[in-house]
Amino acid sequence: MIELKNISKLYESKEGNVLALKNISLTVDKGDIYGIMGLSGAGKSTLIRCINLLEKPTSGEVRIDGIDLTKLSPNNLRKCRRDMGMIFQNYHLLTSRTVEKNVAYPLELDGMKKDEIKIRVHQLLELVGLQDKKNHYPSQLSGGQRQRVAIARALATNPKILLSDEATSALDPITSRSILNLLREINEKLDITVVLITHQMEVIQQICKKVAVLKDGEIVERGCVNQIFKTPQHPYTNLLLGNKAFEKHQPIPLDLFRNVKVGGL
Numbered sequence: 001m002i003e004l005k006n007i008s009k010l011y012e013s014k015e016g017n018v019l020a021l022k023n024i025s026l027t028v029d030k031g032d033i034y035g036i037m038g039l040s041g042a043g044k045s046t047l048i049r050c051i052n053l054l055e056k057p058t059s060g061e062v063r064i065d066g067i068d069l070t071k072l073s074p075n076n077l078r079k080c081r082r083d084m085g086m087i088f089q090n091y092h093l094l095t096s097r098t099v100e101k102n103v104a105y106p107l108e109l110d111g112m113k114k115d116e117i118k119i120r121v122h123q124l125l126e127l128v129g130l131q132d133k134k135n136h137y138p139s140q141l142s143g144g145q146r147q148r149v150a151i152a153r154a155l156a157t158n159p160k161i162l163l164s165d166e167a168t169s170a171l172d173p174i175t176s177r178s179i180l181n182l183l184r185e186i187n188e189k190l191d192i193t194v195v196l197i198t199h200q201m202e203v204i205q206q207i208c209k210k211v212a213v214l215k216d217g218e219i220v221e222r223g224c225v226n227q228i229f230k231t232p233q234h235p236y237t238n239l240l241l242g243n244k245a246f247e248k249h250q251p252i253p254l255d256l257f258r259n260v261k262v263g264g265l
């Protein structure tokens with residue numbers, strides 16, 4: 001189980017300070033597919049990166065199965081991170097390694113024996129449907145295939161949690177759907193908890209069971225996807241859902257657009 005307790009994140013720089021997360025508390029149950037949605041600049045990336053401490057919260061606790069990661073030594077944090085895989089919009093593959101070697105990489109770092117790595121990589125490539133591409137380099141693959149390699153690599157160390165940072169944003173709708181179906185399959189077959197961030201409502205609708213709506217670093221609404229999509233309570237959620245009835249009958253409060261970067265929609 002993932003528990004975020006009173007998480008705040010302040011970015012400090014010469015250009016000025018940004019309070020990207022404001023006292024966020026969130027619980028993700030084991031086996032959930034939990035979506036965090038919001039416009040550009042809402043704090044989604046910061047929030048998901050706080051879960052594996054790629055970003056260290058300024059204050060608050062990040063508990064994974066009861067253990068507060070913010071209190072761990074670097075060594076123990078590294079061990080805990082083995083339980084969390086992550087995938088990104090830009091795949092982050094190693095361009096000089098083949099598909100097989102990319103997936104093998106975390107296992108090599110773990111010191112696994114060569115013949116065991118071979119078996120494990122074979123299983124992972126079967127799972128993501130890329131056995132026939134094992135000797136290809138990332139540059140020889142489509143975006144969807146690259147994301148499949150990234151997913152196989154993220155699952156290599158048998159994590160309990162998979163974090164997805166806008167993993168389908170760069171893909172066309174059909175490929176995006178096939179990647180989301182793969183994530184659902186992984187959630188169901190391997191009992192892996194999935195947390196994903198997105199600005200695309202259709203992503204939430206397609207695979208998430210629960211959703212939190214993030215606006216200017218605060219959660220303004222959360223709950224079961226069906227319920228939130230059917231009867232959103234917050235004007236910002238209405239805006240994200242493109243609720244025409246809402247737009248027709250109420251002017252959109254200007255502050256809903258605060259922090260929205262140009263081109264964010």
Ligand SMILES: Nc1ncnc2c1ncn2[C@@H]1O[C@H](COP(=O)(O)OP(=O)(O)OP(=O)(O)O)[C@@H](O)[C@H]1O
Nearest residue numbers: 011013018020038039040041042043044045046047
């Ligand atoms: N390293 C950083 N230093 C300073 N400010 C930052 C840093 N990273 C993010 N921010 C700021 O924190 C706020 C939240 O950014 P974040 O990237 O988490 O939002 P987001 O919802 O993921 O946006 P997008 O969908 O565009 O990626 C923004 O105002 C952003 O400018």
